[in-house]
Amino acid sequence: MGTPAPRWVRPVSALLGCLVLGGVLPVSTADAAGVPIAGAASVGFSNQYNFRGFNAGDWAPWVLVDLDLPIRPDGMPTLNAGGWFIDPIEDGTAEIGLYTFLVVPMADFSFSVGGRFFIFPGDDSTTGEFGATASYRFPYDFDLELAWWTDVKGDGVPGDELRLGHYAELSAGKSFALRDWLSIEMRAGVSYTIHYYDSDGWNNAFASIAVPIRISERFTLTPSVGGSLALEGIRDAGEDDYFLAAISLSFEF
Numbered sequence: 535m536g537t538p539a540p541r542w543v544r545p546v547s548a549l550l551g552c553l554v555l556g557g558v559l560p561v562s563t564a565d566a567a568g569v570p571i572a573g574a575a576s577v578g579f580s581n582q583y584n585f586r587g588f589n590a591g592d593w594a595p596w597v598l599v600d601l602d603l604p605i606r607p608d609g610m611p612t613l614n615a616g617g618w619f620i621d622p623i624e625d626g627t628a629e630i631g632l633y634t635f636l637v638v639p640m641a642d643f644s645f646s647v648g649g650r651f652f653i654f655p656g657d658d659s660t661t662g663e664f665g666a667t668a669s670y671r672f673p674y675d676f677d678l679e680l681a682w683w684t685d686v687k688g689d690g691v692p693g694d695e696l697r698l699g700h701y702a703e704l705s706a707g708k709s710f711a712l713r714d715w716l717s718i719e720m721r722a723g724v725s726y727t728i729h730y731y732d733s734d735g736w737n738n739a740f741a742s743i744a745v746p747i748r749i750s751e752r753f754t755l756t757p758s759v760g761g762s763l764a765l766e767g768i769r770d771a772g773e774d775d776y777f778l779a780a781i782s783l784s785f786e787f
Contacts, residue, residue, distance in 0.1 A: 573601040573616075578782030583622050586701060586725060587738030587768045589776060591626015602637075611638040614646070627656050644669045657719040659780075662686045663701075673708040679723075685730065699730035701737070727767055735767030742778070757781045 583594040588589045600616035614635040621628040635648030648715040649664035665683035672678070683701040705723025712718065727733040742760030749755055760778045 537602045566716050571603055572786070574600065574784050574786045576782050576784040578716060578780055580778065580780040582776060582778055583620055583626055584776055584778055586703075586764055587762050587773055588731075588734075588742070588771075589625075589773065590623020592624040594620050594626060596620035603648040611636060613637070614648075627654050629654055637787045644671070654719070657699075665701075675711075677707050677786075679703075679707070681705075700728040701730045702726045705740075717746050719744040719746065733767040734770075736765035737768045738765055738773075739763040750751035752786045754784050754786070755781070756784065 563587045577686040578596050578598075580594045580596065581671070582592050595612075596618055596732075597620075598616065598618035600614070603613040603615065605611050605613055613639050615633065617632045619628070619630050622627065630653040631649065631650055633650040633652075635646045636643065637646045639645075645668050647664075648665040649662060651660070653660050663683045663685040665681060667679060669677055669679035672765040681703045684705075685699045685701070701727040703723055705721055707719065709720070710718045719769040720743050722739075724729040724739045725737040727735065727737045730737070740760065740762045742758055744756055744758035746754050746756045758778075758780050762778065764773045766776050
């Protein structure tokens with residue numbers, strides 16, 4: 535009798551099938567209508583599923599699809615939508631995430647508003663959040679982003695169902711093109727929370743370095759390392775400092 539497949543194989547396989555179908559249909563529609571629909575499908579593995587400084591499980595494989603759908607023929611604004619499945623192997627709960635954002639570029643600014651919906655199949659619970667981001671791109675591929683999120687607790691989520699939590703984050707990013715096929719992307723930031731689950735006050739500081747390696751016209755391999763430093767608010771909730779590492783393979787269509 536063979537060894538049973540890990541619990542995450544079947545959901546990941548099903549979602550991958552949806553991603554393949556999702557990649558074929560938008561490309562065909564774009565070709566027929568002449569509208570520049572773009573997207574990417576990714577698979578990856580992380581040493582930890584870290585959600586805004588919280589450790590949500592260790593050794594986490596994941597799969598994600600992301601689509602940019604133009605609302606007008608000139609491509610502005612756009613609707614950014616997608617979903618992911620992640621299932622940490624140790625000390626974590628499987629999660630399905632779905633998101634939709636309206637993205638409006640204005641000169642060197644970019645504004646987005648939307649929300650995310652989280653499903654936890656193992657716990658039969660759901661939750662969600664809505665919010666907005668504003669970013670500004672400076673010369674030399676440097677950007678600054680401010681984000682605000684308000685969580686909406688759903689069925690099965692413990693705690694006061696009527697109390698909303700708020701999360702604010704300020705981050706900066708810089709990218710370098712070393713070769714046509716090789717670049718470096720750096721990001722660092724800090725966050726502040728108000729009644730955000732068990733966190734109040736300064737939440738966490740974080741930094742990451744990713745190295746996208748384009749291995750073909752459509753495929754990119756991206757290793758990354760980073761860390762999350764627990765500040766007073768999240769440390770009071772029992773979290774710690776974490777080293778983070780991941781690798782992913784994405785297909786652009």
